[in-house]
Amino acid sequence: MRVHNFSSGPAMLPFEVLEAAASELSDWRGSGMSVLEVSHRGKDFVACAAEAEALLREVMGIGDNYKVLFLQGGASGQFDAIPFNLTAAGDRVDFLNTGQWSAKAISAAKRQGLEVSVLADQADSKYTDTPAAGSFEVHPDAAYLHYTPNETIGGVEFGYIPESGSVPLVADMSSTILSRPIDVNRYGLIYAGAQKNMGPSGLCVVIVREDLLDKARPNTPSVWNYAAMAAADSMLNTPPTFGVYLLGKILQWVKDAGGLTAMADRNRAKAEALYGFIDASGYYSNPVATDSRSWMNVPFRQAKDELDKTFVAEATAAGLTNLAGHRSVGGMRASIYNAMPLEGVQALIDFMTDFERRNG
């Protein structure tokens, strides 16, 4: 009795992963205990965390000069943790502002007394596009350039990696990580809350280049201190064990499906089907510039927006759930992360076709 779940996060997970986790929940690896009940310092869990890290390195192509950290506090925690780790008070930091998640990262940097420069701000387009490549210039003395490759609320995604010269590039990849191959070497730091595309909430993955590990302020909270956490294999305190376990299973699922190239093919096909339908319909619309449309989050409106509640209720009754738009945007939003199959998108398109026929 599974539905097609279009939640923006926590989001749907691959069915095979849920089944596998369920089947071994009460007796994990012959221990007579679940993975939820074992010590994080025991050999079984230490091996499980090492496997998850090794798979992440393999699937994403992460070099040995990067540390992989399994932290808590979500991506939002990193909005504050990054300035603590990478700057001294008064340092200059550069940002690109493409929407609500960028804005939150910018506010956190401002709270910490940094000299914040917003190199590009897409307010003029109401945050429906990305700045053109080469249209902004990074300050050579900036501690880093921060951007949000995919804005989960606005459905705006960069089609390129910004050029930052020798300035470390920092990316909030919460809603796009694992959706397509990326060149990790272009980045100083990548972070992502797991609950969009890599697992349950409660786990935040940080991938940080080693040369950035010696800059933390002395008062950095220890559980967010990258160098301290790297030295302790993310086990300075109890890590989010179930999240790490499930991340490993999801990465195995990604690998078995053909890795990030296969994910990109699937995701491109789903996005093309849904945007293609919306653009051709005349009844539905998506406001985002075509070169900046997200493969993961597709906000859309219908011509009769007084019917939005009806649309969402009827979709839910038809087994298509969590389609209400973000409270700040209205309309509808379909999040179509890795775990959403093409059939789910096709079922949504069929429903939208029928809804338009009855109401358009």
Ligand SMILES: *Cc1c(COP(=O)(O)O)cnc(C)c1O
């Ligand atoms: C969901 C999301 C966040 C917030 O993640 P939390 O884990 O709730 O802190 C931050 N940035 C982006 C791009 C997101 O999609």
